[in-house]
Amino acid sequence: MRETGTDAPVTDPPVLYCPIAPAVHPQAERIEAECRAWLAAWGLFADEAGRARLAGARAGELAARVLPRGSSEGVRLVADYRMWLFAFDDLAAAGTAAHRSWPGLATASCRLRRVLDAPWADPGGDPWARALRELRLRVEALATPVQLDRWIAATGHYLAGLVWEGAHRRTGAAPSLNDWAVHHLHSGAAPACVALLDVVEGYELPTAQALRPEIRALTEMCATLVAWDGDIVARARGVSRPGGRRDLVDLTAREYGCPPAQALLRAVAGRDRVMQRFQTVRARVEPGAPEPVRRYLAGLSTWVRGHLDWSVRPDGYRRGGAPPPGRVRLSGRPSAPDDRPLPLPALAWWWRMPGDAPARR
DSSP, rough: OOSOOOOOOOOOEEEEESSOOOOOTTTTTHHHHHHHHHHHTTTTTHHHHHHHHHHHHHHHHHHHHHOOOSOHHHHHHHHHHHHHHHHHHHHHHHHHHHSSSSSHHHHHHHHHHHHHTTTOOOTTTTTHHHHHHHHHHHHHHHHHHHHHHHHHHHHHHHHHHHHHHHHHHHOOOOHHHHHHHHHHHHTTOHHHTTHHHHHHOOOOOOOHOOOOOOOOHHHHHHHHHHHHHHHHHHTTTTTTTTTTTOOOHHHHHHHHOOOHHHHHHHHHHHHHHHHHHHHHHHHSSTTTTTTTHHHHHHHHHHHHHHHHHHSSSOOOOOOGGGGOOOOOEEEEOSSOOOOOOOOOTGGGGSSSOTTTOOOOO
């Protein structure tokens, strides 16, 4: 089974269930232009082709779609942070040997974690460390201490996820789909970006609420949908992840012993089950919830839809200039209603929270 390169694009476009209404920030184009200027100022690319590829990611548009109700300053911060994540992810996947190797990633991650913990220390000449330091100080200027701590922890998890991924590439061992699903909650960086949701929208989600099982489950489901949607859309276009990196379709094919085309259909079905569960839990939690919780739940929903709209646009981000022959369609109704838990022990608890009826097998 191929794990890198490209597969033939699907001829029958996958249909993803997403009943959430689209939205976009009114200053989207200005935020996009300023984000590109930030990228150019920091030089987080190896050459002109790398700069063009990162600029083509339209990180500003992504931030404007997932945070349509945020302050302009906050949305711009998320746009620049998302661009930094794109740039560092490119470096880890296909950059210099020092960063691409497992020991190199571990060393770089420690250096970057130090920037998060002590931005007053000299980050040296590494442009990624210096740019992350600037972002760290901008987050601190907008966030409460609790919010800052959440974001630092989430970014640390992202860096650890890259080291985990590098270790697996070094050994050549493929993780189980269950282990990968947990890893992808962090290495895709969605939780690190979602940690800024209440910062950008000008409120604070109380810690007691954030720790509720239902809120944690909804946050994890949001991150999972964002990560899996990215893999599904890419593979529908016939694009695999570079640098020997595995994705949802690769590991589904390996787990079930099926060809990539069938694995893509299985991935879509599992993803739609997560979307259905997200809607069910949100509908149960939202009535009577405190205002910060209602705003947070609305923000999670918008994040899922905004990322999906950004992913499926015709000029979507494509490493190496790969063409987008396949397409993905969205539907407001699930093609196959299914309330069963996913057969992944690490995620199945989303269907078994306090107050739930026994789940069907």
